[in-house]
Amino acid sequence: MDTVVLILAALVLAGLGIRLIHSARAEPRRRMLQAYSRQVGLALVPEIVPELSGRIHRRERAGVLGSMVGLVLSVAALVVTDGNQNLGNGFLIVVAMTVGSTVALIGDDSRSAFAPVAEAPRLARSAFPGLTDYVTRLHRAFSLGLLGLATLSYIAVLGVIAINPDRVFDDVSVRTILWPAGLLLALATAASLVTWAAANALLGRGQPADTYIQLAWSDAFRSTTLRSLIEIPGIIAATSSCVLFLSLSEAISLPVPGSIDEILAGSFTIMGPVLIVVLVSWSLTSMRNRSTMHFLRRLWPQTAIELDRRRTRAAPGGGDRPDDRADDQADDQADDQAGDRPDPGNRTQASA
Numbered sequence: 443m444d445t446v447v448l449i450l451a452a453l454v455l456a457g458l459g460i461r462l463i464h465s466a467r468a469e470p471r472r473r474m475l476q477a478y479s480r481q482v483g484l485a486l487v488p489e490i491v492p493e494l495s496g497r498i499h500r501r502e503r504a505g506v507l508g509s510m511v512g513l514v515l516s517v518a519a520l521v522v523t524d525g526n527q528n529l530g531n532g533f534l535i536v537v538a539m540t541v542g543s544t545v546a547l548i549g550d551d552s553r554s555a556f557a558p559v560a561e562a563p564r565l566a567r568s569a570f571p572g573l574t575d576y577v578t579r580l581h582r583a584f585s586l587g588l589l590g591l592a593t594l595s596y597i598a599v600l601g602v603i604a605i606n607p608d609r610v611f612d613d614v615s616v617r618t619i620l621w622p623a624g625l626l627l628a629l630a631t632a633a634s635l636v637t638w639a640a641a642n643a644l645l646g647r648g649q650p651a652d653t654y655i656q657l658a659w660s661d662a663f664r665s666t667t668l669r670s671l672i673e674i675p676g677i678i679a680a681t682s683s684c685v686l687f688l689s690l691s692e693a694i695s696l697p698v699p700g701s702i703d704e705i706l707a708g709s710f711t712i713m714g715p716v717l718i719v720v721l722v723s724w725s726l727t728s729m730r731n732r733s734t735m736h737f738l739r740r741l742w743p744q745t746a747i748e749l750d751r752r753r754t755r756a757a758p759g760g761g762d763r764p765d766d767r768a769d770d771q772a773d774d775q776a777d778d779q780a781g782d783r784p785d786p787g788n789r790t791q792a793s794a
Contacts, residue, residue, distance in 0.1 A: 570645065
């Protein structure tokens with residue numbers, strides 16, 4: 443395998459190890475919890491901060507360990523298959539790390555969902571929330587859309603190769619088409635089925651909670667896990683297309699200026715970076731509050747309305763400073779919890 447890739451992989455592995463050790467300290471855990479609180483729009487009620495801090499740390503640890511396992515397994519697979527000169531190696535490693543991290547997060551969330559609970563009065567919902575309550579329609583459609591576009595791109599490329607204009611693809615081997623792009627596309631298709639089954643299994647489990655704030659935080663963690671789960675097929679599919687275009691661009695050697703060779707090579711070269719930009723843009727968009735707080739608007743509408751109201755007041759020209767928003771929200775939710783008053787605008791009811 444390429445020495446440069448091995449060195450980079452070793453550096454990334456060392457960085458993940460340092461992050462794993464650093465995240466175990468109290469101060470980083472506190473900062474992670476505060477950042478997550480702002481992301482999902484929920485207040486940090488003092489009574490459950492220790493529980494939330496522990497869960498945030500477990501999720502962080504699971505994600506890092508999953509990335510490390512994905513990194514080691516992907517590098518080992520590339521060494522065994524002698525994939526030393528393929529442009530897709532880096533993408534394969536990144537995909538393996540992403541999938542490993544997501545699978546580990548799902549495992550952590552499933553452990554909480556499937557853990558035995560004590561016999562005690564708990565809150566219950568009148569209806570089980572569905573995937574639409576946790577993941578936006580755009581988020582779901584975008585992932586499936588990337589899979590569909592990747593499939594169409596693969597079919598189109600196979601058609602162009604079959605036509606072989608001006609014998610441009612005479613040097614393109616079956617290995618160039620099938621490895622690793624074809625394998626990644628097959629994995630993306632399989633992942634779409636597996637993630638659908640995993641999401642339904644997770645949604646079918648209850649969420650034991652003694653208070654409304656605990657139930658809301660459980661929704662927040664579940665929303666994050668499901669969004670990561672839904673992203674997997676789209677990420678693998680887009681990476682498949684990117685690797686395919688880069689591999690074909692490399693296979694067309696020294697194109698004649700103005701020829702079909704040059705046009706195709708240029709098109710394939712451009713499409714790779716374009717897909718990378720699309721993936722990065724999608725990742726940044728999925729971290730915006732509209733996506734991360736979707737569960738609030740669906741399951742806790744009154745809380746979402748109150749949060750929007752506070753944000754409006756905190757905006758320039760409003761009456762509140764941004765720093766006051768979290769404190770006000772914490773006070774309001776703490777009062778609701780102390781009085782144990784159900785919010786009629788939320789899809790939750792007390793169990794018998």
